[in-house]
Amino acid sequence: MLTGKKILVGITGSIAAYKSIILVRLLVKAGAEVRVVMTPAAKDFVSPLVLSTLSKNKVYCELAEADEWSNHVELGRWADLFIIAPLSCNTLAKMAHGFCDNILLAVYLSATCSVVVAPAMDEDMWKHPSTKQNLAKLISFGNTVMEVNHGELASGLIGDGRMAEPESIIQFIQSSYFRNNSLAGKKALVTAGPTYESIDPVRFIGNHSSAKMGFAIAEALYMEGAEVYLITGPSSEQIQFDGIHKMEVQSASEMYDQVMALFTQMDIGVFSAAVADYTVFNPAVEKIKKKDAELNITLTKTKDILAEAGNTKKPHQLIIGFALETENEKVNALDKLARKNADFIVLNSLRNEGAGFAGNNNAVTIFSKSGMEKSIGLKSKKAIAKDIVSLIKETVNV
Numbered sequence: 001m002l003t004g005k006k007i008l009v010g011i012t013g014s015i016a017a018y019k020s021i022i023l024v025r026l027l028v029k030a031g032a033e034v035r036v037v038m039t040p041a042a043k044d045f046v047s048p049l050v051l052s053t054l055s056k057n058k059v060y061c062e063l064a065e066a067d068e069w070s071n072h073v074e075l076g077r078w079a080d081l082f083i084i085a086p087l088s089c090n091t092l093a094k095m096a097h098g099f100c101d102n103i104l105l106a107v108y109l110s111a112t113c114s115v116v117v118a119p120a121m122d123e124d125m126w127k128h129p130s131t132k133q134n135l136a137k138l139i140s141f142g143n144t145v146m147e148v149n150h151g152e153l154a155s156g157l158i159g160d161g162r163m164a165e166p167e168s169i170i171q172f173i174q175s176s177y178f179r180n181n182s183l184a185g186k187k188a189l190v191t192a193g194p195t196y197e198s199i200d201p202v203r204f205i206g207n208h209s210s211a212k213m214g215f216a217i218a219e220a221l222y223m224e225g226a227e228v229y230l231i232t233g234p235s236s237e238q239i240q241f242d243g244i245h246k247m248e249v250q251s252a253s254e255m256y257d258q259v260m261a262l263f264t265q266m267d268i269g270v271f272s273a274a275v276a277d278y279t280v281f282n283p284a285v286e287k288i289k290k291k292d293a294e295l296n297i298t299l300t301k302t303k304d305i306l307a308e309a310g311n312t313k314k315p316h317q318l319i320i321g322f323a324l325e326t327e328n329e330k331v332n333a334l335d336k337l338a339r340k341n342a343d344f345i346v347l348n349s350l351r352n353e354g355a356g357f358a359g360n361n362n363a364v365t366i367f368s369k370s371g372m373e374k375s376i377g378l379k380s381k382k383a384i385a386k387d388i389v390s391l392i393k394e395t396v397n398v
């Protein structure tokens, strides 16, 4: 999601510098081009060799090395974003007052891109008035200061001052600086996950859906600039972006109510949830006790959320359904497309090896109302989500 973005990572002397190794690794994994600049004190905590290996680039530690002068102006102009993590109290004070006695500070003073800092220090230092004043100065310069976390500190004390986790830094920079705007102004609703239909207070009928596909679609829509509402059944998945409106439901009828409350305001609806087709007619109020006789549970049909959306949709609304078939896949998928009045149906086949509910990969075929058929071979659910969102972009932006 950071493909081609140029990120400069600044590291200062703090025990939290070990997290910058993970940060660099995650940035590279997300597709960014990464360069690293360090203060002399940072080298006591992490080795430039590790960072140059992970970033696949030379690490800048000195303003001048042997007979070579490091061009800090070039570095500061090269980057799309400069992130200083961890930011120590000492470097913070120097940045606030325009000091320039190392390469990181020289790059900071000549950077033309946005600057994000992730402070790390002990709680007493974090709460000191001079730290607060210095941070306020950075903010007045237009820099962004990430929140510190609460927890165990290098001193052994528990308090505020831990550096933000690398995963949070990545999600913050992605959503704050690198969102596209191809779906800006559009509202999108995504259903995800299984539903749980209660039998009694401790038992339910559910299914193996992990919600991974729906979460990936919600994130891909968000990264294209849409305002996203994710309505999910029970799942252990974590959504990457705080800006996505996430609503948790349990049963098919709760999911139906949430969707119907929002659907008229939406431009896009993606219905990837594995909604129960049947629910328990009369769930027991108390736990059902074991008896010798057989136990019969009466099931009644749930309301079909996708069909309801399809039947009430306005011409500007685009809806996408999912189908999971084990036989007559194409015929059944096309039947679903027509019956539920969807614009697209994404067919998952359980026959594809490596694809399925719990895994990170999937293989799908997408059918459109206008007769298009597009197969996407086995790849990550995140990559498939991007393909689906590309199709959405092409359709809503014509």
Ligand code: CTP
Pocket (backbone or CB within 6 Å): 191, 252, 271, 272, 273, 274, 275, 276, 277, 302, 303, 304, 305, 306, 307, 320, 321, 322, 323, 324, 336
């Ligand atoms: N769906 C829904 N509400 C339901 C059941 C299904 O919104 N109560 C949606 C799913 O989110 C998915 C699509 O409908 O997008 C396909 O669901 P599926 O259960 O496979 O379809 P059915 O209509 O139940 O058809 P069948 O049982 O014949 O497979």
